[in-house]
Amino acid sequence: MALVEVRNLNKIYSQGESPLGAKISGRNEVRAVDDVSLDIHSGETVGLVGESGSGKSTLGRLILRLIEPTSGSIRFEDRDLLAASHGEMRRLRRDMQIIFQDPFASLDPRFRVEDIIAEPLVIHRNAQRNPQGTRNTKDGIRDRVVELLRAVGLDESIRQRFPHEFSGGQRQRIGIARALALRPKFVVADEPVSALDVSVGAQIVNLLAQLQRDFGLTYLFISHSMPVVRYLSTRIAVMYRGKIVEVGSTEQITERPQHPYTRSLLEATPEVEV
Numbered sequence: 001m002a003l004v005e006v007r008n009l010n011k012i013y014s015q016g017e018s019p020l021g022a023k024i025s026g027r028n029e030v031r032a033v034d035d036v037s038l039d040i041h042s043g044e045t046v047g048l049v050g051e052s053g054s055g056k057s058t059l060g061r062l063i064l065r066l067i068e069p070t071s072g073s074i075r076f077e078d079r080d081l082l083a084a085s086h087g088e089m090r091r092l093r094r095d096m097q098i099i100f101q102d103p104f105a106s107l108d109p110r111f112r113v114e115d116i117i118a119e120p121l122v123i124h125r126n127a128q129r130n131p132q133g134t135r136n137t138k139d140g141i142r143d144r145v146v147e148l149l150r151a152v153g154l155d156e157s158i159r160q161r162f163p164h165e166f167s168g169g170q171r172q173r174i175g176i177a178r179a180l181a182l183r184p185k186f187v188v189a190d191e192p193v194s195a196l197d198v199s200v201g202a203q204i205v206n207l208l209a210q211l212q213r214d215f216g217l218t219y220l221f222i223s224h225s226m227p228v229v230r231y232l233s234t235r236i237a238v239m240y241r242g243k244i245v246e247v248g249s250t251e252q253i254t255e256r257p258q259h260p261y262t263r264s265l266l267e268a269t270p271e272v273e274v
């Protein structure tokens with residue numbers, strides 16, 4: 001049984017819905033995600049790669065149920081996510097987190113680092129998920145924040161500072177610490193290094209790999225860049241115009257691509273060291 005099972009998932013946006021004036025196809029609708037099926041197994045990293053506008057973010061958000069699909073099914077640990085009640089969904093949310101592309105927009109500038117990282121713990125205060133099985137007390141939360149800062153390679157002394165005091169790479173580490181606060185099993189990383197310089201991005205990718213080993217995480221790692229995706233992924237799913245056109249092991253996809261679009265992606269992206 002896969003950790004995440006996506007079956008025949010669709011997300012159709014109607015004309016006029018797009019704030020950015022999306023391309024309109026066919027009957028005045030955008031098939032942002034078009035009949036997608038995908039399994040993600042526990043402990044693996046599935047890389048989701050495709051050009052801008054191919055539907056990667058929409059698929060990632062659908063899987064976390066941050067947006068509702070037009071049709072299809074999503075199972076998480078064999079539970080039907082779309083049938084989950086509000087309360088069940090709230091519990092499930094602890095196990096599924098997202099890391100965003102833009103570490104500037106995703107951290108509230110009015111809050112201190114420790115409050116940003118602690119917020120999920122406060123929201124789920126009574127969830128009894130800390131290792132001692134005790135409730136998340138104020139001290140417990142502070143200790144957990146320190147632990148998380150260390151895990152993402154930041155000094156605990158920065159707890160009282162504000163996001164704007166940090167570089168993009170440091171902010172992304174803060175965002176990652178927040179995403180890991182509730183000990184999730186599954187993390188969608190949506191272009192987590194695309195806003196960063198290459199060398200800083202490489203450090204973040206290495207951190208994500210380290211955290212996966214340390215905490216047994218499962219990733220859906222979204223990027224438009226094949227070199228970044230191939231570095232981290234066990235398997236790669238190639239997305240084009242809302243469809244997954246090819247999925248296979250990283251070796252299969254990069255050494256023996258079957259679909260012309262996959263070949264064009266590989267040609268467009270020269271080998272770079274990450």
Ligand SMILES: Nc1ncnc2c1ncn2[C@@H]1O[C@H](COP(=O)(O)OP(=O)(O)O)[C@@H](O)[C@H]1O
Pocket residue numbers: 013017018019021022023030031032050051052053054055056057058059
């Ligand atoms: N809220 C929305 N309303 C209308 N169209 C949208 C919305 N979000 C995304 N789209 C459209 O769906 C398609 C896929 O977008 P997206 O999932 O953001 O692609 P990617 O992450 O691969 O760049 C695009 O054509 C985009 O314009």
Ligand SMILES: [Mg+2]
Pocket residue numbers: 056057058191
């Ligand atoms: Mg996107």
